[in-house]
Amino acid sequence: xxxxxxxxxxxxxxxxxxxxxxxxxxAKAAGHNVHIFDVAHAKIHPCSGCIKCGxxxxxxxxxxxxGIKNGILSCDMVVFVTPLYYFGMSAQLKxxxxxxxxxxxxxxRKGMKSAIIAAAWNSDEWTFDALKSHYDTLVRxxxxxxxxxxxxxxxxxxxxxxxxxxxxxxxxxxxxxS
Numbered sequence: 001x002x003x004x005x006x007x008x009x010x011x012x013x014x015x016x017x018x019x020x021x022x023x024x025x026x027a028k029a030a031g032h033n034v035h036i037f038d039v040a041h042a043k044i045h046p047c048s049g050c051i052k053c054g055x056x057x058x059x060x061x062x063x064x065x066x067g068i069k070n071g072i073l074s075c076d077m078v079v080f081v082t083p084l085y086y087f088g089m090s091a092q093l094k095x096x097x098x099x100x101x102x103x104x105x106x107x108x109r110k111g112m113k114s115a116i117i118a119a120a121w122n123s124d125e126w127t128f129d130a131l132k133s134h135y136d137t138l139v140r141x142x143x144x145x146x147x148x149x150x151x152x153x154x155x156x157x158x159x160x161x162x163x164x165x166x167x168x169x170x171x172x173x174x175x176x177x178s
Contacts, residue, residue: 001032001113001177004075006068008082008093010040015119015161019152019170020081023117026174035075037068040092044068047098059102068096069103077113077147077177080135084120087130097138107142113177114144117170121156128153148173 005024009016024034042064053059059066072078080097082089089097100107116135120127128151139146150170155161 001027001077002075003027003032003034003077003079003177004072005034005036005079005081006039006072006093006096007036008040008080008090008096010090010092011083012038012041013158014083015152015155015158016081016083016117018158018161019117019119019150019155019166020079022167022170023079023115023150023174026171027177028174030175030177032174032177035071037071039068039096040090042068042096044092044095044099046095047101049101051101053102055101055103056105057102059099061099065096065099065102072112073103073106073110075112077115078144079114080116080138082116082118082131084118084122084128084131087127088134089118089131100142104142107144109143111143111145113147114139114142115147115149115173117150117152119152119155119161119166121154123154127151147177
């Protein structure tokens with residue numbers, strides 16, 4: 001399987017990317033091909049809502065999204081990776097997700113698998129409620145098939161994350177994909 005990992009953390013060595021790397025190791029060990037897109041550091045113009053794309057492209061903006069789009073559409077699975085910022089995905093990942101507008105139809109018709117990996121400082125049981133709801137809505141709207149989630153509570157620093165149970169859980173999620 002071809003897997004696109006969309007890393008939405010501005011901190012390249014942060015907790016969410018550590019979890020994504022662990023997932024990628026597991027997926028590679030299972031024989032899958034992994035393509036990592038550092039969307040947090042890509043040049044991505046925010047969607048202007050002009051709808052000139054007609055929801056199936058092309059977008060009027062010529063930036064890094066075209067290459068990311070082609071990468072996603074060449075894969076069988078997309079993995080959203082984000083730190084939890086004020087109970088939602090990072091602005092960097094959200095900016096890319098908003099640009100899905102220009103290829104909604106292609107995503108919906110593809111019927112890809114998906115997963116989400118997120119890291120948060122908080123450990124409260126409700127910490128990820130809003131992000132879970134957003135992800136579930138994306139899964140429904142884009143006709144994705146959810147393959148799982150890593151909700152890394154208490155992963156506020158790389159050292160906390162490295163010592164957490166979530167590193168092994170992320171590896172196992174990648175390793176157990178079929």
